[in-house]
Amino acid sequence: MAGPELNDLRRDLDEIDSGLVDLIARRLDTVAAVGKAKADTDTPVRDTERERAVLAGVEAAARRRGVSGDLVRRVFKEIIGHAVDRQSADLIPTSTATVRVGYAGAEYSDSHLAAIKHLAGRGEDAEFVAYAGYEAAVAAVSAGSCDLAVLPIEDTTAGSINQVYDLLRRGDVAVVGEETWRLERCLAGPADIPVNALTDVLAPARDLEPCAGFLRSVKGRVTHSESAMADVARRADPSFAAIGSPEAADANGLVILRRGIADEPENYARFVVLAAKPIDVDPRVPCKTSLVLTTRHEEGALLRCLEILAGSGHSLTKLESRPRPGRPFEYLFFLDFEGNVSDPRTQLVLDELRSAALYVKVLGSYPAKVTRVTPQPGTVRPPADSIESVVTAPTVAKSTGRLVDRATRAGDTVVRVGDVLVGEGFVVMAGPCSVESPEQIFAAARAVRDAGAHVLRGGVFKPRTSPYAFQGLGWEGLELLAAAGKEAGLPIVTEVMAVEQVARMAETADILQVGARNMQNFDLLRALGRVDRPVLLKRGLSSTIDEWLAAAEYILSAGNQQVILCERGIRTFESATRNTLDLSAVPVLRERTHLPIIVDPSHGTGNRRYVDPMSRAARAVGSHGLLIEVHPEPDTALSDADQSIDFRQFAALMGGLADG
Ligand code: PEP
Ligand code: MN
Numbered sequence: 001m002a003g004p005e006l007n008d009l010r011r012d013l014d015e016i017d018s019g020l021v022d023l024i025a026r027r028l029d030t031v032a033a034v035g036k037a038k039a040d041t042d043t044p045v046r047d048t049e050r051e052r053a054v055l056a057g058v059e060a061a062a063r064r065r066g067v068s069g070d071l072v073r074r075v076f077k078e079i080i081g082h083a084v085d086r087q088s089a090d091l092i093p094t095s096t097a098t099v100r101v102g103y104a105g106a107e108y109s110d111s112h113l114a115a116i117k118h119l120a121g122r123g124e125d126a127e128f129v130a131y132a133g134y135e136a137a138v139a140a141v142s143a144g145s146c147d148l149a150v151l152p153i154e155d156t157t158a159g160s161i162n163q164v165y166d167l168l169r170r171g172d173v174a175v176v177g178e179e180t181w182r183l184e185r186c187l188a189g190p191a192d193i194p195v196n197a198l199t200d201v202l203a204p205a206r207d208l209e210p211c212a213g214f215l216r217s218v219k220g221r222v223t224h225s226e227s228a229m230a231d232v233a234r235r236a237d238p239s240f241a242a243i244g245s246p247e248a249a250d251a252n253g254l255v256i257l258r259r260g261i262a263d264e265p266e267n268y269a270r271f272v273v274l275a276a277k278p279i280d281v282d283p284r285v286p287c288k289t290s291l292v293l294t295t296r297h298e299e300g301a302l303l304r305c306l307e308i309l310a311g312s313g314h315s316l317t318k319l320e321s322r323p324r325p326g327r328p329f330e331y332l333f334f335l336d337f338e339g340n341v342s343d344p345r346t347q348l349v350l351d352e353l354r355s356a357a358l359y360v361k362v363l364g365s366y367p368a369k370v371t372r373v374t375p376q377p378g379t380v381r382p383p384a385d386s387i388e389s390v391v392t393a394p395t396v397a398k399s400t401g402r403l404v405d406r407a408t409r410a411g412d413t414v415v416r417v418g419d420v421l422v423g424e425g426f427v428v429m430a431g432p433c434s435v436e437s438p439e440q441i442f443a444a445a446r447a448v449r450d451a452g453a454h455v456l457r458g459g460v461f462k463p464r465t466s467p468y469a470f471q472g473l474g475w476e477g478l479e480l481l482a483a484a485g486k487e488a489g490l491p492i493v494t495e496v497m498a499v500e501q502v503a504r505m506a507e508t509a510d511i512l513q514v515g516a517r518n519m520q521n522f523d524l525l526r527a528l529g530r531v532d533r534p535v536l537l538k539r540g541l542s543s544t545i546d547e548w549l550a551a552a553e554y555i556l557s558a559g560n561q562q563v564i565l566c567e568r569g570i571r572t573f574e575s576a577t578r579n580t581l582d583l584s585a586v587p588v589l590r591e592r593t594h595l596p597i598i599v600d601p602s603h604g605t606g607n608r609r610y611v612d613p614m615s616r617a618a619r620a621v622g623s624h625g626l627l628i629e630v631h632p633e634p635d636t637a638l639s640d641a642d643q644s645i646d647f648r649q650f651a652a653l654m655g656g657l658a659d660g
Contacts, residue, residue: 292363434473
């Protein structure tokens with residue numbers, strides 16, 4: 001029993017504590033007033049100069065009173081972090097309608113709790129919807145049946161959650177927020193009994209590893225259950241207990257028998273908040289941007305991208321690598337950095353990244369959570385003043401509009417296809433108009449390789465003027481083309497006609513061709529912008545150079561930077577040739593864009609006699625290569641027989657180019 005003196009002291013302490021809480025509340029009210037005073041100005045929410053001064057001031061005051069400066073600094077960092085969140089929240093537009101929020105897992109799982117925390121921070125009414133898995137939650141957002149999905153992306157014990165990274169790469173959802181959540185584990189049961197009297201402990205699979213030490217110490221049997229707390233509550237048998245969050249214990253009416261049972265007491269998870277469309281974030285709000293990037297497969301390529309970020313004051317907060325599908329031992333990278341895509345300096349840095357990388361997909365900009373997570377050994381935290389360095393960096397030249405424009409890139413784009421570089425030197429792509437049979441395509445592959453071609457072409461989905469004409473061998477043809485290319489050691493190019501074909505075709509083809517008739521199929525262009533494969537964009541039958549560049553912009557702006565333009569002749573009044581090969585487009589494009597441009601004299605003239613002279617002209621005028629139709633027996637070709645040349649003619653053409 002406590003004596004009267006101790007009771008008095010405790011009363012004093014209670015009074016001091018409630019005074020502290022009052023002071024914190026007053027401080028937050030003043031913070032809100034400061035926020036209002038700044039509301040009509042451009043002043044950013046964070047002012048790290050002032051934060052540093054405040055922290056130094058309180059630390060010095062603490063030392064003068066003989067109190068640990070470190071303790072006071074840590075307490076004030078938390079308080080200031082909270083204040084920044086509050087001011088940011090006031091600048092983020094919120095919805096008055098109820099927001100539907102999806103999460104994966106059981107009710108009161110960490111995902112559900114993190115979603116509740118996130119929506120409380122936004123001050124919005126929410127309805128929470130549980131999904132069986134991450135994929136289902138992302139699909140619900142894409143389909144519009146949920147406004148947001150809150151998914152875990154990393155955890156300070158288990159590391160990154162690959163499945164969610166892969167969904168970000170594949171899906172067409174945007175990142176619109178992040179949230180942190182402290183993972184607390186407890187043991188709870190229907191009645192307050194000693195832990196060593198339990199016969200059974202139920203635990204979800206994901207908690208077995210983090211609580212391994214505790215589980216070894218319990219005497220009862222350990223059983224796996226995804227809904228451990230709910231199961232134990234239903235049983236109402238006091239010799240059964242469950243592992244889960246304290247919130248789940250409360251929600252199920254269970255008594256907490258032991259808190260803090262995870263081996264690592266400081267465990268946090270970070271969640272991404274996804275929506276169908278990206279959001280604009282007020283420039284005053286501390287902001288992060290997430291993107292997916294594929295670098296060139298060469299030494300120092302990633303380093304160059306990181307230097308572009310660092311050199312412009314955009315502090316990297318996370319770097320994660322994932323395997324690049326279909327490219328063994330090549331990687332794609334997920335980057336989070338401090339910056340806002342609506343800031344011209346961030347736009348400029350994205351332009352620079354696009355020119356250094358093969359593929360850049362911006363997942364979104366969103367308010368950064370400044371809640372400091374205790375760093376684990378080995379994890380890199382950004383320096384505290386990194387946000388300010390973005391805000392105060394001197395304004396550099398403004399980004400100039402379109403990504404295709406020469407002005408947005410320092411040098412020419414070089415598209416790498418296997419070992420072939422399109423945009424450097426002169427590259428010849430050759431093969432039949434259509435893949436017709438194994439004999440035909442294997443013979444063509446060998447012949448064009450022996451004559452010096454760099455890439456094997458062959459159509460398998462054919463855009464024919466008449467629906468009764470040969471339509472191509474389809475997927476079977478693609479297998480043949482791939483096998484022939486492999487045997488000859490040549491990468492392959494083939495036409496993709498529909499959005500639904502893109503993903504599957506990208507697994508096998510090295511270059512995806514967009515035919516003249518599809519140059520303005522904007523859905524197809526957007527879909528090609530989302531894959532990480534070079535695209536050969538043919539000029540439309542009656543398209544201007546500007547319309548052609550605008551079509552290329554669709555692909556670049558969706559992420560894919562690897563576009564090769566192909567002049568293949570346009571429709572004019574002239575009828576002596578199938579089309580009029582517009583070679584003047586080459587110098588015009590060399591001036592206007594950094595993208596490589598090749599010429600197709602086969603479709604450009606429609607007559608095999610003119611293929612050789614126009615090939616030499618294309619080279620003379622400064623193109624980066626050719627696309628030529630070559631067939632073992634041109635007169636029997638199932639498509640474009642008149643313009644196809646045979647092996648001997650192709651070898652002569654290549655010889656002529658070498659001499660010229
Ligand atoms: C082809 O390359 O076979 C083709 C159909 O080309 P285009 O789209 O230029 O007519
Ligand atoms: Mn053809």
